[in-house]
Amino acid sequence: MSASTVNPVGSRGPARDPRVAAMLSRRRQRRNMVAAGLCMAATTVGLALLALILATLLWLGAGGVHWSVFAHSTRPPGSGGGLLNAIVGSLIQTGLGTVIGTPIGLLVGTYLSEYAGNSRLGGAVRFVSDVLLSAPSILIGLFVYAVLVNPFNGFSGIAGSVALAVIVIPIVVRTTEDMLRLIPVSLREAAVALGAPKWKSIVFVCYRAALDGIATGVLLAIARVAGETAPLLFTSLGNLNWSTSLTQPMASLPVTIYQYAGSAFDDWVQLAWVGALLITFGVLALNILARVVLRPRV
Amino acid sequence: MDDPTVSSTAAPPLTGARKMPLRRAGSGAVGDRVFAALAYAAGMLVLVLLGGIILSLLIGGLPAFRAFGPHFLVDANWDPVQQQYGAAVPIYGTLITSVLALLIAVPLAFGIAFWLTELAPAWLRRPVGTAVELLAAVPSIIYGMWGFFMIVPFMSSYVQPFVIDGLADVPVLSDLFQGPPFGTGIATAALILAVMVIPFIAATMRDVFQTVPAVFKESAYGVGCTTWEVMRSIVIPYTRVSVMGGIMLGLGRALGETMAVTFVIGNTNRISPSLFGPGNTIASLVALEFPESPAGSLKLASLLALGFILFVISFIVLAISRLLLRPRAGA
Numbered sequence: 071m072s073a074s075t076v077n078p079v080g081s082r083g084p085a086r087d088p089r090v091a092a093m094l095s096r097r098r099q100r101r102n103m104v105a106a107g108l109c110m111a112a113t114t115v116g117l118a119l120l121a122l123i124l125a126t127l128l129w130l131g132a133g134g135v136h137w138s139v140f141a142h143s144t145r146p147p148g149s150g151g152g153l154l155n156a157i158v159g160s161l162i163q164t165g166l167g168t169v170i171g172t173p174i175g176l177l178v179g180t181y182l183s184e185y186a187g188n189s190r191l192g193g194a195v196r197f198v199s200d201v202l203l204s205a206p207s208i209l210i211g212l213f214v215y216a217v218l219v220n221p222f223n224g225f226s227g228i229a230g231s232v233a234l235a236v237i238v239i240p241i242v243v244r245t246t247e248d249m250l251r252l253i254p255v256s257l258r259e260a261a262v263a264l265g266a267p268k269w270k271s272i273v274f275v276c277y278r279a280a281l282d283g284i285a286t287g288v289l290l291a292i293a294r295v296a297g298e299t300a301p302l303l304f305t306s307l308g309n310l311n312w313s314t315s316l317t318q319p320m321a322s323l324p325v326t327i328y329q330y331a332g333s334a335f336d337d338w339v340q341l342a343w344v345g346a347l348l349i350t351f352g353v354l355a356l357n358i359l360a361r362v363v364l365r366p367r368v
Numbered sequence: 369m370d371d372p373t374v375s376s377t378a379a380p381p382l383t384g385a386r387k388m389p390l391r392r393a394g395s396g397a398v399g400d401r402v403f404a405a406l407a408y409a410a411g412m413l414v415l416v417l418l419g420g421i422i423l424s425l426l427i428g429g430l431p432a433f434r435a436f437g438p439h440f441l442v443d444a445n446w447d448p449v450q451q452q453y454g455a456a457v458p459i460y461g462t463l464i465t466s467v468l469a470l471l472i473a474v475p476l477a478f479g480i481a482f483w484l485t486e487l488a489p490a491w492l493r494r495p496v497g498t499a500v501e502l503l504a505a506v507p508s509i510i511y512g513m514w515g516f517f518m519i520v521p522f523m524s525s526y527v528q529p530f531v532i533d534g535l536a537d538v539p540v541l542s543d544l545f546q547g548p549p550f551g552t553g554i555a556t557a558a559l560i561l562a563v564m565v566i567p568f569i570a571a572t573m574r575d576v577f578q579t580v581p582a583v584f585k586e587s588a589y590g591v592g593c594t595t596w597e598v599m600r601s602i603v604i605p606y607t608r609v610s611v612m613g614g615i616m617l618g619l620g621r622a623l624g625e626t627m628a629v630t631f632v633i634g635n636t637n638r639i640s641p642s643l644f645g646p647g648n649t650i651a652s653l654v655a656l657e658f659p660e661s662p663a664g665s666l667k668l669a670s671l672l673a674l675g676f677i678l679f680v681i682s683f684i685v686l687a688i689s690r691l692l693l694r695p696r697a698g699a
Contacts, residue, residue, distance in 0.1 A: 116570070243414070297507025
């Protein structure tokens with residue numbers, strides 16, 4: 071923090087001439103105004119983009135929302151049809167992925183916060199979990215394809231759920247560890263002083279105290295995987311027929327949007343916009359809900 | 369430090385009831401051991417997952433690495449008829465779109481973060497910050513669709529003809545921006561990627577800007593600095609390393625982005641000198657070609673090998689980002 075950068079007057083020393091001083095001050099103020107204006111513009115651009123995306127979805131998607139979308143499965147172009155199988159498939163896979171991923175993530179977060187301390191192994195787990203958090207989801211799809219789809223002869227809903235679970239885990243790990251670390255040591259000491267073994271003090275005292283934070287993590291994880299497309303392409307594949315069998319290929323909203331948006335049929339493209347509208351507002355609603363849940367803590 | 373040991377050894381004779389505490393301690397110890405083992409196993413599972421991802425991609429890609437050798441990395445062919453596959457074009461596409469995206473995204477993200485930490489009125493900080501975070505929550509398939517139906521026509525009818533004509537006489541730039549205005553291509557993909565990574569970079573920057581001790585900023589304001597001067601001379605030098613970490617995090621996101629890019633990049637397997645030309649990225653090529661790659665084929669092996677390369681690139685970028693974002697030991 072050298073003086074020359076803090077003081078734009080530089081090595082010439084303080085401007086004793088009041089006119090020079092005023093000029094310099096004006097120049098600095100002007101520069102400040104320009105920077106502030108540009109930053110404001112950047113923020114406006116960011117907000118405008120969000121508004122533009124939501125407006126596009128409403129404009130092109132809302133017109134197609136009709137009871138038949140929720141009543142019928144996907145059908146060949148020109149014969150009506152809806153998104154029921156895709157919606158149900160998405161709910162099943164997202165739900166199952168969350169159910170598989172959450173306990174694992176919770177335990178990993180507990181391990182990092184309560185057991186690993188500053189050990190090297192704990193550091194490695196934390197680092198790997200953070201890398202998985204940002205790793206390209208398409209690679210997780212390829213991994214599950216290689217492990218579950220290829221050897222067991224077929225795309226399946228369960229493979230899709232596992233791929234989503236792998237995405238859920240690091241999100242839950244991050245929030246669980248952060249939330250458990252916020253809990254004061256005195257609370258743990260109080261539990262131990264009452265004679266509770268460590269696991270009881272974690273499960274009945276720490277988890278309960280961190281519940282809203284952990285719930286936030288789970289909600290964010292659900293919101294994240296509900297819109298995932300790439301990993302499902304290689305695992306549950308998508309299915310144009312009604313199917314809730316976990317061992318068969320399963321439809322999902324994002325994959326159906328992908329297939330329909332690129333098609334040449336107007337009614338399919340329309341359905342894709344409806345699907346996009348549903349999934350976006352669902353995901354954003356979950357995000358806002360998660361923030362409301364966390365709010366008292368921040 | 370001595371007191372607990374003294375009292376614990378002294379406690380049993382004092383209380384007299386030895387049996388109860390012992391039994392309790394015993395049952396707690398079993399529960400403790402089980403719970404600790406579970407937590408430990410879950411922690412190890414995370415390591416196994418990463419190892420599994422690396423190994424499955426490596427083993428799956430082995431036939432391609434074996435068939436083409438190191439030449440795979442520099443070969444620009446992708447020819448299913450001749451069974452000749454190379455990774456040069458998708459690697460180039462991945463890197464160029466991500467870097468271009470950062471060039472667009474970083475200034476905007478910086479502006480947003482600066483505005484949110486220093487300039488915004490307090491009552492606007494939270495809603496605007498949340499809105500920017502929501503931009504990150506929009507699924508990538510939505511960005512793809514939006515890009516395909518909105519940005520691509522906009523680029524092809526307004527931006528590209530204008531830029532191509534405008535730069536036709538400028539020596540280097542005319543080569544960089546030439547060709548028919550399809551709307552799709554490298555530049556459009558970079559634009560969409562930029563929109564997608566802005567919220568990640570902005571959120572990280574905002575968080576690290578907030579770590580600057582208030583007393584530093586107040587001292588600068590105290591000697592008469594403007595807000596911009598405080599930013600430039602205090603906040604940026606203090607957070608330089610973490611800001612780089614945030615940018616690398618955005619780069620990591622951009623490298624592996626699949627659906628949005630697949631919609632708008634044009635999906636052509638050649639290296640185009642023009643930024644308006646079509647191309648592909650590792651992720652978009654894998655997503656597109658996978659359905660036409662039967663299990664056990666050399667093509668599928670090549671796709672998995674590409675996945676392995678993408679993993680290595682993003683792992684390095686994300687690892688650097690983590691190292692830079694690590695909380696400093698002194699602070």
